[in-house]
């Protein structure tokens with residue numbers, strides 16, 4: 001009787017107050033297996049599969065009822081140039097995909113992940129000796145980060161809570177051609193950069209290694225981070241790194257004096273190789289990383305807008 005009463009109470013209270021949605025393994029797997037399938041041919045910038053990946057993100061943002069904050073609906077089109085190798089079609093169309101979760105708050109948390117990858121080896125930066133014609137699936141780089149970004153979007157868009165901050169979710173295009181999409185966004189922002197609380201970049205969160213732990217960069221970009229990180233822990237181990245610059249999209253925001261975070265599980269033998277495949281992704285650990293990310297967001301939302309610090 002006592003047990004029944006207790007479980008009934010838990011059930012009723014979860015109905016009344018709403019259970020905050022958690023990152024979900026099946027959804028993460030679905031996103032990664034779709035984006036990194038051979039059918040998507042490595043999502044190279046300018047390819048029709050890259051545009052298909054952008055449409056997939058748009059479909060997810062629409063389902064979550066995010067407000068389009070591109071310049072053409074959710075899309076923010078731009079062009080990107082292949083520079084690392086010589087190809088006849090060096091100038092290619094690309095786009096960021098941008099969705100806004102409007103909580104009516106003055107400031108916004110930006111969460112981004114690039115959805116492009118190396119295609120079939122004809123845009124440079126493959127580590128394969130003969131990359132041409134080989135599908136570079138990019139499961140870790142960066143279907144994993146996109147899946148994480150989409151799950152964070154779902155958690156915050158469907159939790160029936162109006163947080164004290166808004167959220168801007170961005171799928172960046174043309175990262176692999178030199179952070180082109182994120183740089184385009186910060187130079188043509190669809191939301192004023194001074195309204196950003198902080199920017200977080202998920203780039204390769206699928207190959208957790210327990211000896212190393214997940215790296216969280218940007219720790220030196222605001223004096224508030226040490227307080228925000230206090231008592232944060234979870235099922236995966238992490239370490240912090242002070243740097244705000246580097247070879248990923250958060251660097252574009254840091255260059256504009258926005259405090260940043262950068263989640264990264266590190267390099268591996270399949271990095272920028274045709275073998276960066278979906279079966280190799282450690283999904284439970286990716287969820288552990290997102291749990292840590294959520295704790296950091298929750299702590300950061302208890303504070304006023306973060307003040308940028310230059311990393312020395």
Ligand SMILES: [Zn+2]
Pocket residue numbers: 141176272
């Ligand atoms: Zn990459």
